[in-house]
Amino acid sequence: MTGAALYTLSRKEGWRRWTDAASRVRPDLLTRRQLARLGADARADFDDARHDWHANFGTIKTPQLAAIHDELDQIVATNRQDPDRVRGAAVIDALPGLGKTTIANTFARDFDRVQRRRHGERTADGHEHLPVFRVGLTSRTTLRTLNRMICEFYGHPGTDRANAAQLASFAVDCVLSCHTRIGIIDDLHFIDPNRRDGVDVSNHLKWLANELPVTFIYAGVGLAERRLFAEGLTGDSAVMAQIATFRLHLAGSSGARVRENERHSLTLT
Structure with missing residues (x-):
């Protein structure tokens, strides 16, 4: 996982951290050609960032x-x-x-x-x-x-x-x-x-x-x-x-x- 250390909302430090957290930045959309040009480590980092984004893209205010x-x-x-x-x-x-x-x-x-x-x-x-x-x-x-x-x-x-x-x-x-x-x-x-x-x-x-x-x-x-x-x-x-x-x-x-x-x-x- 990318990002900072884990926390819990059952402690004031974790609650404050979540409350003050900025909105996540969506990873850039890359073409197949751009993805192919990435090295192994860069591709792994890019995929990890996308996993984090899709798991935490925010709450939809229905x-x-x-x-x-x-x-x-x-x-x-x-x-x-x-x-x-x-x-x-x-x-x-x-x-x-x-x-x-x-x-x-x-x-x-x-x-x-x-x-x-x-x-x-x-x-x-x-x-x-x-x-x-x-x-x-x-x-x-x-x-x-x-x-x-x-x-x-x-x-x-x-x-x-x-x-x-x-x-x-x-x-x-x-x-x-x-x-x-x-x-x-x-x-x-x-x-x-x-x-x-x-x-x-x-x-x-x-x-x-x-x-x-x-x-x-x-x-x-x-x-x-x-x-x-x-x-x-x-x-x-x-x-x-x-x-x-x-x-x-x-x-x-x-x-x-x-x-x-x-x-x-x-x-x-």
Whole structure:
């Protein structure tokens, strides 16, 4: 592979690198005669550059993607309430391979660029200005795992030796200090609502929404079918329904149909 070293969007350094990356330059189109004149090494380099280009030529902003970005932009724009109020959230729910993560990441990247252009790279107190944090959940995600991943995004030094409560406090401090306004929680389907730790994580998501002045964007597969955010659950799982009071639901495959209700739902069909 050509280009720079690998990185991950689950760390602030990787997220910043991706956010600030310039658009890729398309390799020159060469005729057969020009290709034949290339030496062995030059031809190998040219082919490698073309492989990179075709694998990373960028995201096509289809009408569907643009419509969802517009909805997300409205939610973020309306979340200017004082810190004592809970902000609306977005849930992107669809089958695998339909671009849920791409939708969330590209929207947050554009938002990140605008915020840093307007407000600078440092806060008034001298902290890094990080308008977005992003974490991807794993199987058997626990309360401590979620808090740790948020802290690891910011590079907090106390991540390895803190308990769940301390990590939660560190995460709040990082978000507030870095003036973060969007939090992406990807692969939400790894939360199992039938397990005790799944209920704990669901409760913690509600707590984070109450405590943090950010707009959360959740993404996952089959969240509606799993009733992760649905009201009306029974038995021990009834506590899961509390998140439904502050969600924006995005779901589907192709095309866009907007339906408004008290939760400002948008369904893609």
